[in-house]
Amino acid sequence: MNILILQASPRAKGNTAWMADEYKKAAEAAGHTVTLVNVSKKKIAGCLACEYCHNKGNGACIQKDDMQELYPLMAEAEVLVLAAPIYYFTLNAQIQAPIQRMYCVNKPAKVKKMALLVSSYSPGVYSGATAEYHDICNYWSAEDSGIVTAKFEEQKTELRIYLI
Numbered sequence: 630m631n632i633l634i635l636q637a638s639p640r641a642k643g644n645t646a647w648m649a650d651e652y653k654k655a656a657e658a659a660g661h662t663v664t665l666v667n668v669s670k671k672k673i674a675g676c677l678a679c680e681y682c683h684n685k686g687n688g689a690c691i692q693k694d695d696m697q698e699l700y701p702l703m704a705e706a707e708v709l710v711l712a713a714p715i716y717y718f719t720l721n722a723q724i725q726a727p728i729q730r731m732y733c734v735n736k737p738a739k740v741k742k743m744a745l746l747v748s749s750y751s752p753g754v755y756s757g758a759t760a761e762y763h764d765i766c767n768y769w770s771a772e773d774s775g776i777v778t779a780k781f782e783e784q785k786t787e788l789r790i791y792l793i
Contacts, residue, residue, distance in 0.1 A: 633664050633708070636668065653665050703740075718754050736769040736770075743769070745776045747777070
């Protein structure tokens, strides 16, 4: 399967980045093709709600930023993994921009499965992120392959991937 991991932690050696790297290693070991993109290092603006994509753009966004690199990857992905830290009760801003910018294409055509990797130093803060993730899965008709959470005392321990 063609797997795309959107990793949104600005901390290159942080817990979310570690989880994404471990997922990538496990999926590649299982024979999958994996692309990991650190979206926190990309310049991706939020959706302008201008409707250019639906009126004049034939599904293309009017904004020409680093999201242009992600559209073809999203179009080919069969599995989409969102990896984000939870700073304040929901997915961080760095992952929100690419999610919101998918508005122009409605949903990635080939994505059949999704997974969510989230970490936080605080307990009990995952419900907003998991609700959003489940809504995306439902809207895109993608199978929920699982959610991996890691709170403070679980950080950088062995991560077992049983999602694919």
